[in-house]
Amino acid sequence: MQLDEVTISRAILETHAKLFSEYLELDIAIVGGGPSGLACAALIAEKGLKVGIIEKKLSVGGGMWGGGMTFPRIVVQEEGKRLLDHFHIRYEEYKPGYYVASSVESVSKLTAAACDAGAEFFNLTSVEDVVIKGDGRVSGLVITSTPVQMTGLHVDPLTLSAKVTIDATGHDAVVAHCVKKKGGAIEIRGESFMWADRAEANIISHTKEIFPGLIACGMAANAVAGEARMGAVFGGMLLSGEHAADLAKTILRDRRG
Numbered sequence: 156m157q158l159d160e161v162t163i164s165r166a167i168l169e170t171h172a173k174l175f176s177e178y179l180e181l182d183i184a185i186v187g188g189g190p191s192g193l194a195c196a197a198l199i200a201e202k203g204l205k206v207g208i209i210e211k212k213l214s215v216g217g218g219m220w221g222g223g224m225t226f227p228r229i230v231v232q233e234e235g236k237r238l239l240d241h242f243h244i245r246y247e248e249y250k251p252g253y254y255v256a257s258s259v260e261s262v263s264k265l266t267a268a269a270c271d272a273g274a275e276f277f278n279l280t281s282v283e284d285v286v287i288k289g290d291g292r293v294s295g296l297v298i299t300s301t302p303v304q305m306t307g308l309h310v311d312p313l314t315l316s317a318k319v320t321i322d323a324t325g326h327d328a329v330v331a332h333c334v335k336k337k338g339g340a341i342e343i344r345g346e347s348f349m350w351a352d353r354a355e356a357n358i359i360s361h362t363k364e365i366f367p368g369l370i371a372c373g374m375a376a377n378a379v380a381g382e383a384r385m386g387a388v389f390g391g392m393l394l395s396g397e398h399a400a401d402l403a404k405t406i407l408r409d410r411r412g
């Protein structure tokens with residue numbers, strides 16, 4: 156077979172433009188492809204909803220790749236073990252209730268699960284603002300190309316719509332800050348000191364709709380709530396992603412009536 160460079164370029168441009176255009180109207184927009192966003196994406200897309208993951212970096216995985224201080228291992232406690240099983244992530248029991256998994260395998264299998272479930276990824280894409288109109292809820296996102304953002308070039312962004320948005324941007328809680336910056340009534344208390352047990356115990360109650368149409372998930376939920384951080388234990392991230400998926404489904408169902 157003789158390859159033609161223009162056909163390669165056209166294949167990329169035409170297929171991505173078509174997909175991008177279809178995904179400008181989403182059921183669920185997940186901002187951030189870290190562990191909580193990936194788990195959430197896989198568990199919502201599994202139910203047949205149209206899910207897009209917007210990730211500013213080249214690769215998804217967020218803070219999970221590096222494990223603990225570059226040692227590529229993560230710990231998941233008893234409560235999160237069933238999600239390791241759900242995503243076919245292998246682990247060993249280090250001590251009762253402490254399960255250790257490869258961080259690389261964990262990111263890879265969460266990502267594969269999200270792909271298999273039908274979620275679509277938009278990497279190198281940064282969320283820089285939200286759409287809030289007369290109904291007072293977050294109904295879309297303003298997105299730009301990360302290289303454009305990094306270089307500070309004066310290029311206007313694009314916009315997508317989403318019935319529900321999930322802020323899974325980690326410690327920075329970027330989407331919550333976008334809402335607050337323009338006067339939206341969200342109190343962002345900021346992350347507190349390291350206290351793994353407390354942070355993990357409370358993350359589910361902090362995973363909630365923090366503004367109409369916007370759910371905080373993962374470390375963003377703890378940062379908004381003024382909750383502790385937890386370091387390289389990841390059960391709470393998976394469980395928070397699962398809880399955000401359930402909440403998003405309920406919001407959509409209630410809105411349909």
Ligand code: 48F
Pocket residue numbers: 186187188189190191192209210211212214215216217218219280281282283323324325326327329372373374375384385386387388389392
């Ligand atoms: O930080 P991150 O991994 O968030 P998470 O899912 O998990 C937290 C843990 O990794 C760890 C921890 C607990 O074990 O303390 O830190 O809550 O992933 C957040 C993702 O959001 C992306 C960012 O690149 C990362 O991949 N992100 C951040 N800002 C934006 C964004 C933005 N403006 N637009 C798109 N993506």
